[in-house]
Amino acid sequence: MTEEVDKSGSSQGQYLKDVFLCSLVAFGGPEAHLGVFYERLVTKKNYLSEKALMEWMGLCSFLPGPTSTQVITGIGLERGGRSLALLTLLIWATPAILLMTALSFVPSVLSENGTIPVWLDFLAPMAAGFVAWAAWKLGRKVATDWLTILLWIVGAITPIFFHSAWAIPLAFLFGGLVGQLKRETDADKTALLIRLRPPWIILLLFIGFVLLGIGGSLSSGSSLIEVFERFYRYGYLVFGGGQVVVPLMQGELVHSANLMTQQEFLSGFGVVQAMPGPMFSFAAYAGGLCEQAGSTTRQITGALLGGCAIFLPGTLLLFFVHPFWARLQQAKWASRSLTGINAVAGGLVSGAFILIALNLEWSKSAICFIALTLIFLAKKVPAPLFVILLLGLNLLLHWIQQVYVL
Numbered sequence: 001m002t003e004e005v006d007k008s009g010s011s012q013g014q015y016l017k018d019v020f021l022c023s024l025v026a027f028g029g030p031e032a033h034l035g036v037f038y039e040r041l042v043t044k045k046n047y048l049s050e051k052a053l054m055e056w057m058g059l060c061s062f063l064p065g066p067t068s069t070q071v072i073t074g075i076g077l078e079r080g081g082r083s084l085a086l087l088t089l090l091i092w093a094t095p096a097i098l099l100m101t102a103l104s105f106v107p108s109v110l111s112e113n114g115t116i117p118v119w120l121d122f123l124a125p126m127a128a129g130f131v132a133w134a135a136w137k138l139g140r141k142v143a144t145d146w147l148t149i150l151l152w153i154v155g156a157i158t159p160i161f162f163h164s165a166w167a168i169p170l171a172f173l174f175g176g177l178v179g180q181l182k183r184e185t186d187a188d189k190t191a192l193l194i195r196l197r198p199p200w201i202i203l204l205l206f207i208g209f210v211l212l213g214i215g216g217s218l219s220s221g222s223s224l225i226e227v228f229e230r231f232y233r234y235g236y237l238v239f240g241g242g243q244v245v246v247p248l249m250q251g252e253l254v255h256s257a258n259l260m261t262q263q264e265f266l267s268g269f270g271v272v273q274a275m276p277g278p279m280f281s282f283a284a285y286a287g288g289l290c291e292q293a294g295s296t297t298r299q300i301t302g303a304l305l306g307g308c309a310i311f312l313p314g315t316l317l318l319f320f321v322h323p324f325w326a327r328l329q330q331a332k333w334a335s336r337s338l339t340g341i342n343a344v345a346g347g348l349v350s351g352a353f354i355l356i357a358l359n360l361e362w363s364k365s366a367i368c369f370i371a372l373t374l375i376f377l378a379k380k381v382p383a384p385l386f387v388i389l390l391l392g393l394n395l396l397l398h399w400i401q402q403v404y405v406l
Contacts, residue, residue: 021382044380065238125367133373135346160351175345287309
């Protein structure tokens with residue numbers, strides 16, 4: 001984040017257009033989202049460097065909330081302050097939130113068993129291709145000596161063997177500490193004295209929403225305030241992505257509060273996995289179902305309230321830590337730690353690809369879709385175009401299978 005690269009001289013409008021394009025093709029969860037960010041915002045547009053992207057990933061992994069959403073919001077924050085950050089968040093999340101709001105009215109038309117429709121089964125291999133591309137490109141940048149190679153390996157094995165919510169933050173902490181093994185210079189010692197001035201008003205605002213939600217839900221009995229409290233709480237209790245927060249929602253909304261059926265919950269979860277954009281947008285679908293017994297206006301309000309509340313705490317915490325994080329990076333010792341953190345981040349992307357590969361249903365068509373995704377990325381084919389091409393190819397293959405029973 002200390003290293004800003006914008007060779008294109010693009011306007012804020014062009015940047016927001018690129019964020020919107022990312023929101024349309026970012027399938028497959030936070031790791032695949034980072035692959036899309038790398039392909040669009042780093043490689044094609046030079047809005048930031050690989051190093052800066054890894055630093056954002058490292059910082060946001062320490063914060064609760066949706067990691068990939070915080071990363072792209074942070075990029076906007078670095079480029080244009082809080083106003084551009086909020087516009088980035090709005091453009092990134094709104095398409096998915098609106099679609100999930102609409103689907104909360106018709107859960108019966110979704111998949112009955114919470115699985116992705118067969119005509120969308122190219123999405124998982126395509127997402128694997130995005131992650132593989134980012135892993136290869138970033139790995140070459142961050143693993144440059146024996147120490148960073150070791151930390152890259154630590155990052156790669158962490159998501160495979162350690163499934164605790166704290167595993168990834170601890171891996172980044174380890175990388176930062178090991179990065180200090182590099183020789184200290186006199187410049188490093190003098191750079192330790194940096195005055196940090198965090199915006200305490202934002203932290204107070206974050207805490208205020210916590211107290212307001214809890215107090216309001218206990219005293220007023222309003223179901224809409226309870227929706228806000230629940231989804232705001234999910235937003236500050238969960239590290240990682242939507243795959244982590246969904247089980248937490250399921251336990252409370254389905255089994256404890258009985259606000260929706262297991263079938264309704266799984267149907268929405270199946271659809272959100274096949275959609276581009278943040279998986280936290282599932283909160284709009286769940287928030288709408290929480291209010292399905294009320295009027296249409298009330299259900300829409302519940303959906304939008306849930307969809308907004310879940311992103312709010314992570315955004316506030318990002319705004320809080322960013323000013324002194326930027327100052328902290330001026331220290332030489334912090335630069336050494338960031339070298340270690342970046343190496344772990346590169347390894348995490350590689351580990352994410354290994355996990356995706358292990359869980360992928362391998363077939364000739366899956367291999368074909370991965371290979372085509374890598375070719376399209378190498379040839380710099382616009383992502384929206386090759387998503388359409390892969391969808392068309394997948395429909396053609398399924399039609400051939402039905403006709404000729406291959």
